[in-house]
Amino acid sequence: xxxxxxxxxxxxxxxxxxxxxxxxxxxxxxxxxxxxxxxxxxxxxxxxxxxxxxxxxxxxxxxxxxxxxxxxxxxxxxxxxxxxxxxxxxxxxxxxxxxxxxxxxxxxxxxxxxx
Amino acid sequence: xxxxxxxxxxxxxxxxxxxxxxxxxxxxxxxxxxxxxxxxxxxxxxxxxxxxxxxxxxxxxxxxxxxxxxxxxxxxxxxxxxxxxxxxxxxxxxxxxxxxxxxxxxxxxxxxx
Numbered sequence: 414x415x416x417x418x419x420x421x422x423x424x425x426x427x428x429x430x431x432x433x434x435x436x437x438x439x440x441x442x443x444x445x446x447x448x449x450x451x452x453x454x455x456x457x458x459x460x461x462x463x464x465x466x467x468x469x470x471x472x473x474x475x476x477x478x479x480x481x482x483x484x485x486x487x488x489x490x491x492x493x494x495x496x497x498x499x500x501x502x503x504x505x506x507x508x509x510x511x512x513x514x515x516x517x518x519x520x521x522x523x524x525x526x527x528x
Numbered sequence: 529x530x531x532x533x534x535x536x537x538x539x540x541x542x543x544x545x546x547x548x549x550x551x552x553x554x555x556x557x558x559x560x561x562x563x564x565x566x567x568x569x570x571x572x573x574x575x576x577x578x579x580x581x582x583x584x585x586x587x588x589x590x591x592x593x594x595x596x597x598x599x600x601x602x603x604x605x606x607x608x609x610x611x612x613x614x615x616x617x618x619x620x621x622x623x624x625x626x627x628x629x630x631x632x633x634x635x636x637x638x639x640x641x
Contacts, residue, residue, distance in 0.1 A: 455634060456618055456632040456633050456635050457571075457618065458632070459631070462629055500569055506628075514559055514561075514576050514622065514626060514628075515584055516561075516571075516573065516620075516630055517573075518570070518572075520568070520570060521569045521571075
């Protein structure tokens with residue numbers, strides 16, 4: 414079945430540091446890939462997405478590139494801020510009559526950014 | 529205007545009780561979902577409805593029964609609550625059935641004592 418593996422957290426960085434959160438996936442089809450962010454006490458917000466190989470999703474300074482050859486979708490940001498502190502989830506949505514409407518999530522990575 | 533809303537935000541109840549969580553979306557989407565987030569923040573789909581029709585029904589105890597009175601609403605009723613049902617339940621919606629991004633509600637934190 415489909416699965417998503419994220420780097421283990423928690424991750425603690427200083428403000429303006431470079432961020433990478435690794436994400437790799439296993440899928441039977443050709444999935445769409447997403448990064449969601451969950452701020453404390455809130456629901457999930459879509460951060461960015463990519464729907465085909467070599468697509469780069471970007472939003473709010475975050476970016477991730479769909480790498481089919483390495484089945485990866487790593488999240489990066491050049492300079493993190495305290496306000497980026499949150500839990501980040503990598504997710505995929507696969508093709509298929511029912512699986513296409515199902516998000517499979519990674520375990521989530523807690524990011525804390527210190528001033 | 530909140531796109532996907534859930535009520536209540538917090539729900540504390542005793543084992544054996546029956547409770548409902550309501551979800552509404554004002555995005556005009558066709559497809560709605562329920563996800564469960566456990567204490568380790570792991571998210572797993574429970575149900576999906578498309579145009580009021582049940583499409584996805586994961587391995588969820590039959591104490592959980594979703595109901596979709598119309599495309600904009602998807603409620604979750606839970607019978608005979610157990611301690612293990614304690615979690616955060618998220619409603620979500622997407623434009624249509626397929627590989628579309630999903631928009632999530634704020635979640636309902638259910639605590640069973």
